[in-house]
Amino acid sequence: MFTKQSLVTLLGGLSLALAQTSSSEYPSSAEISAAKATVQPYSPVSNVKGLAFNRFVNIWLENTDFDVAAGNENLAVLAKKGLLLNNFWAVTHPSEPNYCASAGGDTFGMDNDDFHQIPANVSTIADLFDTKNIAWGEYQEALPYPGYQGYRYPESGANDYVRKHNPLILFDSVTQDALRLRQIKNFTSFYDDLEHHRLPQYMFITPNMTNDGHDTDITVSGAWTWNFLTELLENDYFTKDTLIMLTFDETDTYEIGNNVFTFLLGGAVPEDLRGTEDDTFYSHYSVIASLSANWGLPSLGRWDCGANLFSWLAEKTGYVNYDVDTSNLYMNQTHWGPLSDDDYSEYYAGWPVPTTEASCSAGNGILSAVKQTYKGLTATFNYTTPFPYDSRSGNNVGVKYSRTLKNGKVESGVSQ
Numbered sequence: 001m002f003t004k005q006s007l008v009t010l011l012g013g014l015s016l017a018l019a020q021t022s023s024s025e026y027p028s029s030a031e032i033s034a035a036k037a038t039v040q041p042y043s044p045v046s047n048v049k050g051l052a053f054n055r056f057v058n059i060w061l062e063n064t065d066f067d068v069a070a071g072n073e074n075l076a077v078l079a080k081k082g083l084l085l086n087n088f089w090a091v092t093h094p095s096e097p098n099y100c101a102s103a104g105g106d107t108f109g110m111d112n113d114d115f116h117q118i119p120a121n122v123s124t125i126a127d128l129f130d131t132k133n134i135a136w137g138e139y140q141e142a143l144p145y146p147g148y149q150g151y152r153y154p155e156s157g158a159n160d161y162v163r164k165h166n167p168l169i170l171f172d173s174v175t176q177d178a179l180r181l182r183q184i185k186n187f188t189s190f191y192d193d194l195e196h197h198r199l200p201q202y203m204f205i206t207p208n209m210t211n212d213g214h215d216t217d218i219t220v221s222g223a224w225t226w227n228f229l230t231e232l233l234e235n236d237y238f239t240k241d242t243l244i245m246l247t248f249d250e251t252d253t254y255e256i257g258n259n260v261f262t263f264l265l266g267g268a269v270p271e272d273l274r275g276t277e278d279d280t281f282y283s284h285y286s287v288i289a290s291l292s293a294n295w296g297l298p299s300l301g302r303w304d305c306g307a308n309l310f311s312w313l314a315e316k317t318g319y320v321n322y323d324v325d326t327s328n329l330y331m332n333q334t335h336w337g338p339l340s341d342d343d344y345s346e347y348y349a350g351w352p353v354p355t356t357e358a359s360c361s362a363g364n365g366i367l368s369a370v371k372q373t374y375k376g377l378t379a380t381f382n383y384t385t386p387f388p389y390d391s392r393s394g395n396n397v398g399v400k401y402s403r404t405l406k407n408g409k410v411e412s413g414v415s416q
């Protein structure tokens with residue numbers, strides 16, 4: 001027999017479950033209001049000490065060439081307070097595959113901004129964090145309710161929130177889990193979590209299409225960044241042992257190397273590196289690899305596996321990063337795969353198989369779920385290289401890379 005109280009709780013639970021199940025591209029306004037009324041944000045906290053930082057804040061702006069961003073006064077001043085990564089690369093064009101890469105370690109051939117749902121047997125950084133109960137979250141400006149899965153919001157009119165800039169929502173392993181969905185929240189939740197000291201240890205921050213420069217320009221995105229960060233940098237709770245990364249999804253010009261203006265800020269940037277520049281080759285995949293190295297997490301076995309680590313973190317782990325000769329490198333399109341529209345990459349139905357064997361740059365091997373799912377299958381690409389390439393399409397081939405190990409041994413190669 002239900003008491004009145006438990007019946008109310010049960011009904012509340014049911015409507016919450018129903019409200020969250022809309023995974024359609026354009027949910028009806030009735031579905032949206034029902035979800036708005038019932039779905040609560042979820043803000044787990046954790047305090048797992050890392051080798052170089054205890055919190056990572058990943059902030060992405062849009063579509064700007066390196067020189068244009070470097071010429072923005074607001075960004076230039078902020079970069080000087082931290083460490084400028086002047087050889088940091090986006091992995092392809094257009095937007096969505098870059099955001100996808102930041103969570104899944106691959107583009108899966110995506111060459112478009114379509115409505116994608118990636119099968120649940122593809123692991124993400126959320127699975128890496130969960131191995132050590134490291135709390136993670138996303139803050140997406142103007143997301144109408146936690147875990148909204150629609151293509152955009154509002155569904156018409158000027159662009160505000162867009163799904164293509166929301167990394168984890170693309171993955172069924174996240175959307176099939178009601179609790180994980182509720183960790184994808186909006187800016188109202190960001191300021192709530194900040195105030196109540198319940199920010200996660202990893203967060204991805206996406207300003208709306210005005211503030212991130214997509215529908216505007218670097219003057220607007222630079223001013224937004226200044227306003228957003230200057231206040232936060234004064235907040236001890238926010239900055240203590242925190243590494244903030246400001247980067248761009250991609251360059252605006254497709255025909256040039258995809259080197260994007262990127263800097264690190266916050267309490268975790270070593271004093272002696274502040275105001276300096278780092279010319280180590282990095283990509284969006286280096287962030288996943290660095291998170292793994294920092295917290296002792298495994299790799300996804302995809303392009304994060306061979307990616308370089310943030311230089312001072314690499315020194316702490318003993319890993320030697322590769323030098324990459326970028327004179328022939330573009331990283332402006334991707335390899336074949338199931339999410340291709342045949343525009344800049346080739347459609348192929350099979351999902352790329354990750355490596356299940358390598359120790360990877362972070363040194364912790366591959367996530368056990370990845371090993372179980374893909375056991376005995378041959379990796380589709382050479383995921384141990386420091387940048388993505390594919391011999392079949394000729395994407396990023398002919399690029400030299402080398403490193404000198406601590407014992408003096410030189411390792412070098414050419415992607416082919």
Ligand SMILES: *[C@@H]1O[C@H](CO)[C@@H](O)[C@H](O)[C@H]1NC(C)=O
Pocket residue numbers: 119120121122351373374
């Ligand atoms: C992963 O899931 C997809 C979609 O269900 C399926 O096509 C594929 O065969 C699965 N991969 C493996 C290795 O099980």
Ligand SMILES: *[C@@H]1O[C@H](CO)[C@@H](O)[C@H](O)[C@H]1NC(C)=O
Pocket residue numbers: 036039040041142143144145146186187188189
């Ligand atoms: C943010 O999400 C909350 C639910 O968590 C919702 O009530 C609110 O309307 C949203 N705010 C904005 C500005 O979209």
Ligand SMILES: *[C@@H]1O[C@H](CO)[C@@H](O)[C@H](O)[C@H]1NC(C)=O
Pocket residue numbers: 141158159160208209210211
């Ligand atoms: C983007 O967000 C800002 C607040 O940060 C708001 O003023 C602006 O109207 C939003 N842009 C659109 C097109 O909704």
Ligand SMILES: *[C@@H]1O[C@H](CO)[C@@H](O)[C@H](O)[C@H]1NC(C)=O
Pocket residue numbers: 093254255256330332333344
């Ligand atoms: C990538 O850059 C090369 C060299 O400029 C150019 O030929 C190619 O069309 C570019 N790819 C895309 C998708 O724009």
Ligand SMILES: *[C@@H]1O[C@H](CO)[C@@H](O)[C@H](O)[C@H]1NC(C)=O
Pocket residue numbers: 382384385386413
């Ligand atoms: C894959 O990359 C590794 C590391 O860069 C290299 O040593 C190896 O020769 C490459 N393998 C193939 C098949 O190209």
